[in-house]
Amino acid sequence: NPCDDKRHKDIWSKEKTCDRLPKFLVVGPQKTGTTAVHFFLTMHPAVTSNFPSPSTFEEIQFFNGPNYHKGIDWYMEFFPIPSNASTDFMFEKSANYFDTEVVPKRGAALLPRAKIITVLINPADRAYSWYQV
Template identity: 75%
Template sequence: NPCDDTRHQRIWSRNKTCDQLPRFLVIGPQKTGTTALYTFLSIHPAISSNLPSPDTFEEIQFFNGKNYYKGLD
């Protein structure tokens, strides 16, 4: 998180905020239960995730959405 690290604060744009940064990421190789974990976490009302993309694999959903080109803010 660039807001917590002074090294990153020097290069992080002052116009950017950390409000849109994820609080955590779920990363794992195939067949390790990451889809099940996603399903269980998505049931919780205080947790949000990216929307499933019908055209791509889960790993690249962040990079194919229309909001990716807008940046973090």
């Protein structure tokens, strides 16, 4: 983890602080309300989400696919520089993190202290929601 290695920190620019990484991830299968949770969390002044991705909207999808190979600098560009690192909470939301096998290892390697918020609903309600689309 580069945030725990002084050598990495020494070669990063001042804008690449570890405070710019998310403190928690919001995950859950599609059609469970993760977008609503994202919306409500960002209403709080101390909670900030990543900038939208041009290809995946509000989801960066860093840990679960080819974006992972673009590196940490690419990932950090999606997060603003926190105005107050001790009180600001940065987060990322991605429904696809829920069911991708490599995500737990990759996420834990980069964000070992991050919390995970998982959104689940009744499977029948989720199936009905998919049916309506």
